[in-house]
Amino acid sequence: xxxxxxxxxxxxxxxxxxxxxxxSDEVPLRKEWVVLDALNYVKDKVDGTLSFRWSCRMxxxxxxxxxxxxxxxxxxxxxxxxxxxxxVRIAPLDNFPVIRDLVVDISDFLIKLSRAKPWLIRKxxxxxxxxxxxxxxxxxxxYKQFSMCINCMLCYAACPVYGLDPLFSGPAAIALAxxxxxxxxxxxSNQRLDILxxxxxxxxxxxxxxxxxxxxxxxxxAGAIQQYKLTATKEWMKSFLMPWGGGE
Amino acid sequence: xxxxxxxxxDVLVIGAGGAGxxxxxxxxxxxxxxxxxxxxxxxxxHTVMAEGGIAAALANVDERDNWKVHFSDTMRGGQYVxxxxxxxxxxxxxxxxxxxxxxWGAVFDRTPDGRILQRNFGGHKYxxxxxxxxxxxxxxxxxxxxxxxxxxxxxxxxCTVVKLLKDGDRIAGAFAYYRDRGRFVIxxxxxxxxxxxxxxxxxxxxxxxxxxxxxxxxxxYDAGADLQDMEFLQFHPTGMIWPTSVxxxxxxxxxxxxxxxxxxxxxxxxMYKDIPDLYKNQTAKDPEEGWxxxxxxxxxxxxxxxxxxxxxxxxxxxxxxxxxxxPHGGVFLDISWIKSKIPNAPEHIKRKLPSMYHQFxxxxxxxxxxxxxxxxxxxxxxxxxxxxxxxxxxxxxxxxFACGECAVGINGANRLGGNSLxxxxxxxxxxxxxAAKYAKDKGAPALHNDQVEEAARWTLAPFERAGGTEGPxxxxxxxxxMMQDLVGIVRREDEMLRALEGLGKLRRRAQEAxxxxxxxxxxxWHTALDxxxxxxxxxxxxxxxxxxxxxxxxxxxDDFPAKADKFAKVNLVVRKGPDGQMQLEEVPIxxxxxxxxxxxxxxx
Numbered sequence: 140x141x142x143x144x145x146x147x148x149x150x151x152x153x154x155x156x157x158x159x160x161x162x163s164d165e166v167p168l169r170k171e172w173v174v175l176d177a178l179n180y181v182k183d184k185v186d187g188t189l190s191f192r193w194s195c196r197m198x199x200x201x202x203x204x205x206x207x208x209x210x211x212x213x214x215x216x217x218x219x220x221x222x223x224x225x226x227v228r229i230a231p232l233d234n235f236p237v238i239r240d241l242v243v244d245i246s247d248f249l250i251k252l253s254r255a256k257p258w259l260i261r262k263x264x265x266x267x268x269x270x271x272x273x274x275x276x277x278x279x280x281x282y283k284q285f286s287m288c289i290n291c292m293l294c295y296a297a298c299p300v301y302g303l304d305p306l307f308s309g310p311a312a313i314a315l316a317x318x319x320x321x322x323x324x325x326x327x328s329n330q331r332l333d334i335l336x337x338x339x340x341x342x343x344x345x346x347x348x349x350x351x352x353x354x355x356x357x358x359x360x361a362g363a364i365q366q367y368k369l370t371a372t373k374e375w376m377k378s379f380l381m382p383w384g385g386g387e
Numbered sequence: 388x389x390x391x392x393x394x395x396x397d398v399l400v401i402g403a404g405g406a407g408x409x410x411x412x413x414x415x416x417x418x419x420x421x422x423x424x425x426x427x428x429x430x431x432x433h434t435v436m437a438e439g440g441i442a443a444a445l446a447n448v449d450e451r452d453n454w455k456v457h458f459s460d461t462m463r464g465g466q467y468v469x470x471x472x473x474x475x476x477x478x479x480x481x482x483x484x485x486x487x488x489x490x491w492g493a494v495f496d497r498t499p500d501g502r503i504l505q506r507n508f509g510g511h512k513y514x515x516x517x518x519x520x521x522x523x524x525x526x527x528x529x530x531x532x533x534x535x536x537x538x539x540x541x542x543x544x545x546c547t548v549v550k551l552l553k554d555g556d557r558i559a560g561a562f563a564y565y566r567d568r569g570r571f572v573i574x575x576x577x578x579x580x581x582x583x584x585x586x587x588x589x590x591x592x593x594x595x596x597x598x599x600x601x602x603x604x605x606x607x608y609d610a611g612a613d614l615q616d617m618e619f620l621q622f623h624p625t626g627m628i629w630p631t632s633v634x635x636x637x638x639x640x641x642x643x644x645x646x647x648x649x650x651x652x653x654x655x656x657x658m659y660k661d662i663p664d665l666y667k668n669q670t671a672k673d674p675e676e677g678w679x680x681x682x683x684x685x686x687x688x689x690x691x692x693x694x695x696x697x698x699x700x701x702x703x704x705x706x707x708x709x710x711x712x713x714p715h716g717g718v719f720l721d722i723s724w725i726k727s728k729i730p731n732a733p734e735h736i737k738r739k740l741p742s743m744y745h746q747f748x749x750x751x752x753x754x755x756x757x758x759x760x761x762x763x764x765x766x767x768x769x770x771x772x773x774x775x776x777x778x779x780x781x782x783x784x785x786x787x788f789a790c791g792e793c794a795v796g797i798n799g800a801n802r803l804g805g806n807s808l809x810x811x812x813x814x815x816x817x818x819x820x821x822a823a824k825y826a827k828d829k830g831a832p833a834l835h836n837d838q839v840e841e842a843a844r845w846t847l848a849p850f851e852r853a854g855g856t857e858g859p860x861x862x863x864x865x866x867x868x869m870m871q872d873l874v875g876i877v878r879r880e881d882e883m884l885r886a887l888e889g890l891g892k893l894r895r896r897a898q899e900a901x902x903x904x905x906x907x908x909x910x911x912w913h914t915a916l917d918x919x920x921x922x923x924x925x926x927x928x929x930x931x932x933x934x935x936x937x938x939x940x941x942x943x944x945d946d947f948p949a950k951a952d953k954f955a956k957v958n959l960v961v962r963k964g965p966d967g968q969m970q971l972e973e974v975p976i977x978x979x980x981x982x983x984x985x986x987x988x989x990x991x
Contacts (some may be wrong), residue, residue: 190908195436239907
């Protein structure tokens with residue numbers, strides 16, 4: 140092969156290995172290859188037991204998040220040539236238990252997700268025959284960015300608070316709660332305070348914004364968290380007085 | 388049997404894309420116990436990649452739209468071999484399903500008065516696709532996932548079903564393995580809903596990812612259900628062709644809906660050279676009229692770029708074959724040209740097609756607001772699938788239901804863009820509703836130990852083959868190349884006969900393929916098991932395509948380039964014969980009721 144780059148991949152089999160080890164493989168360095176192509180090359184041509192997740196190859200399913208040279212990345216949207224001459228080090232996402240090699244256990248996130256109550260909460264649900272809830276383009280713009288999340292977990296891997304305090308709901312779940320709170324069709328923000336009440340994590344989160352830095356969809360979870368702190372303070376006070384938020 | 392992990396549910400849903408999630412939600416809401424099995428992580432299924440929108444005659448943008456027009460468009464797009472009852476139910480129920488999704492929180496782009504915005508798409512007479520930018524599939528699956536997770540259904544992730552279990556004629560459950568540890572798991576269920584999507588991985592160039600290996604099609608076939616219309620395969624006209632590592636990835640039809648044009652290397656807008664008779668009076672006479680249509684001029688007709696996918700794919704192939712292609716063997720799709728028509732075109736493009744902008748920027752280093760994309764046909768969707776009852780979605784196997792891409796009916800010979808997402812929610816709901824009803828009406832089936840042991844033996848066979856040296860990847864690779872070359876976008880009898888012979892050889896190789904290592908997260912083993920599914924659907928496609936001696940929709944025969952009356956009246960059905968061989972039957976299409984005929988006539 141004309142040009143090559145060394146891939147250093149973390150291998151780990153928790154039931155068998157005391158600790159993770161590094162496996163080095165030479166892969167072709169092609170201009171159009173992303174890191175995921177290199178991993179698939181290793182799996183198909185060198186070592187069929189290498190385990191990692193991927194699906195869509197177009198940055199929308201959020202399956203292929205890994206640490207690339209220490210930073211959380213979607214490997215289908217990260218060019219290999221950006222790391223030339225190498226080596227490129229690939230590790231599983233930080234802050235999650237490893238199932239095998241580059242595959243991590245994200246079940247904790249799914250629990251946190253449902254805590255955000257990610258659906259419209261209405262005082263009165265109208266029948267389908269009445270059609271949609273109206274929403275202007277401006278109203279849509281207030282939360283649209285927060286709805287772009289693809290659950291790729293990069294923000295959890297980057298989050299220093301989640302790393303220290305696993306009870307913290309974390310950036311994507313809070314951004315999702317805030318996405319619904321800001322949605323003009325929703326009337327349930329005072330029922331979503333639960334997302335924050337499981338730890339003091341949110342108050343430890345500063346506006347450093349590692350989560351926003353690494354988000355491949357520009358969701359800006361850090362911005363959502365800062366907004367949420369304000370909303371939460373207000374809602375807590377209101378919820379003492381009126382369970383439905385004072386008839387707004 | 389005690390040695391295997393066993394779960395019992397009233398309804399087991401296999402597949403967690405839009406159709407499976409919608410079915411699981413409906414069954415859960417009906418109060419029965421639901422298990423949802425998926426091959427990858429929840430929320431990552433192929434629905435997430437759908438871009439353009441959900442077709443539903445909401446009439447928010449053009450008040451002339453209604454279910455009758457949608458029905459008529461769907462039948463015309465399918466060249467009238469659709470299941471007309473399913474096409475009717477789909478058109479009638481899609482608006483309520485979209486409103487329901489909206490009420491659960493789905494984000495949609497909006498009209499100035501705050502209603503759901505709808506966009507133009509190929510084959511739809513009026514702007515009909517409810518959408519949010521070009522990431523509608525993500526929004527749909529996310530909404531269903533978030534809505535579903537609090538309904539109490541059990542989700543089994545990264546779990547692959549290899550065999551359905553039966554009690555006499557009726558369904559009794561499924562045998563599966565967890566992909567991570569390779570452990571076996573048995574699901575006992577009164578009803579099973581298949582929602583496994585497509586078969587794209589039988590082809591070399593495809594928009595589909597590794598999961599789409601015809602699992603549901605094959606599970607149903609092996610369990611005694613019928614597969615119908617398997618010759619009708621949709622090659623989406625615009626897949627990325629460069630760089631090669633992203634070859635086949637979809638470029639949404641929404642690009643053309645927003646005014647994007649298809650151009651050959653001579654700079655000609657070649658789609659205007661060949662407009663089928665069926666669409667003559669619905670198509671713009673020149674590019675100028677086409678652009679006016681995209682801008683909302685109600686007196687203008689659709690641009691030729693928005694003809695149906697089967698036709699556009701063949702026109703692209705013709706341009707390439709006749710030497711008018713782009714440098715990497717496709718044609719040019721250009722949206723940047725609209726800068727000569729509207730101010731702030733780059734911002735407009737980024738707002739309307741944000742994912743496309745990023746996809747080309749990130750994967751191909753191309754700025755679509757400044758330059759044209761290179762595109763070519765990619766295997767995208769199979770119209771054929773498990774034959775089901777139109778109302779209930781139940782197959783001929785009692786208790787076995789199917790919905791979404793793995794079921795057959797609404798699309799006929801060619802699916803219109805946007806009719807897939809609506810299909811998922813309309814028939815996903817119906818499958819869930821009727822599966823729950825079936826489960827409530829019936830007692831528990833019995834599991835039979837011999838079937839379970841047979842399934843376990845079959846699943847472990849790849850490890851135990853003596854003498855085999857070949858691994859499964861090479862066989863899959865050879866299959867993909869062969870199907871691409873011999874049963875692809877343009878077909879001929881001699882080539883398909885060669886393909887059938889080749890399939891026999893590949894099957895023998897697959898039966899000898901050996902897998903190294905153990906059962907723990909072993910992708911080679913998974914591929915060895917998937918081969919059975921890929922080979923089964925490939926054979927169904929080739930056999931059906933050989934018998935349909937005409938060209939219609941997604942099935943084009945070089946040796947029979949015209950439509951034939953004889954085949955306008957039949958669907959082709961394959962099933963597993965008593966000897967284990969594939970049997971094919973020509974089944975007459977039931978006569979359409981007078982009132983539906985009338986609708987089609989009125990819509991011209």
